[in-house]
Amino acid sequence: MPVREMKESDLPEVLAIQRELAFQDWKEPQFVSEIKADYALAVVYESDTDSAEILGYAIFHLMGPDSELLSIATKRNTQRKGIGTSLIQAGFQKLSAGDSLFLEVRENNANARHFYERHGFEPFSIRKNYYSDGETAILYKKNL
Numbered sequence: 001m002p003v004r005e006m007k008e009s010d011l012p013e014v015l016a017i018q019r020e021l022a023f024q025d026w027k028e029p030q031f032v033s034e035i036k037a038d039y040a041l042a043v044v045y046e047s048d049t050d051s052a053e054i055l056g057y058a059i060f061h062l063m064g065p066d067s068e069l070l071s072i073a074t075k076r077n078t079q080r081k082g083i084g085t086s087l088i089q090a091g092f093q094k095l096s097a098g099d100s101l102f103l104e105v106r107e108n109n110a111n112a113r114h115f116y117e118r119h120g121f122e123p124f125s126i127r128k129n130y131y132s133d134g135e136t137a138i139l140y141k142k143n144l
C-alpha cells in the first residue's frame, strides 16, 4: 500500500492539496507539529510512478478509546479511486478492538459524509454554528 508517514519535505504538496480543495486552512506549523507529536499519525499516499506525487493525506490523533480523525483529503483529479480508503485504513490499523475514532464534518459536505458512512462511522451529535462561517458540524463515531 503506497501509504507512508508524512515528512516535512512533503508539506509543499500537502498544502497544495489543501488549497485546491479549500476545505480547511491549516498553516504549515500545524502540520509540522502533527508530524512531530507522539500521539499523532500523519500519513500521505504517494503514487508509485516515477514522479512519486502525493495524492492524499490524513492526520489522526491515536488515543485509544478517544482517537480522532482530524483531516483527510484526496487530490481532486484522483478522488473515487480508493486513495481515501487506503489512508483511513492506515489509521484503523493502528487502533485496537474496542477503541473509538471520532470526527466532525460540515453538515453540507455530502461527499465526505458518504465516505465516512461507507467506512462504518455513525452520526451521534450535531453542533450548530460550529464553524466560523456559522455552519453546523455533524459528529461521527466509529467503534473499532
Ligand SMILES: CC(C)(COP(=O)(O)OP(=O)(O)OC[C@H]1O[C@@H](n2cnc3c(N)ncnc32)[C@H](O)[C@@H]1OP(=O)(O)O)[C@@H](O)C(=O)NCCC(=O)NCCS
Pocket: 021, 023, 070, 071, 072, 073, 074, 075, 078, 079, 080, 081, 082, 083, 084, 085, 086, 105, 109, 110, 111, 112, 114, 115, 116, 118
Ligand atoms: C472525502 C474524501 C477524502 C474521499 O476520498 P476518496 O479518495 O475519493 O475516497 P475513496 O475513493 O476511497 O471512496 C470510498 C467510498 O467513499 C464513498 N465516497 C467517496 N467520495 C464520494 C463522493 N464524492 N460521493 C459519494 N460517495 C463518495 C463511496 O462509497 C466510495 O466508494 P465507491 O467509489 O466504490 O462508490 C475526498 O472526497 C476529499 O478529499 N474531499 C475533500 C476534502 C474533505 O472534505 N475532507 C473531509 C473533511 S476533513
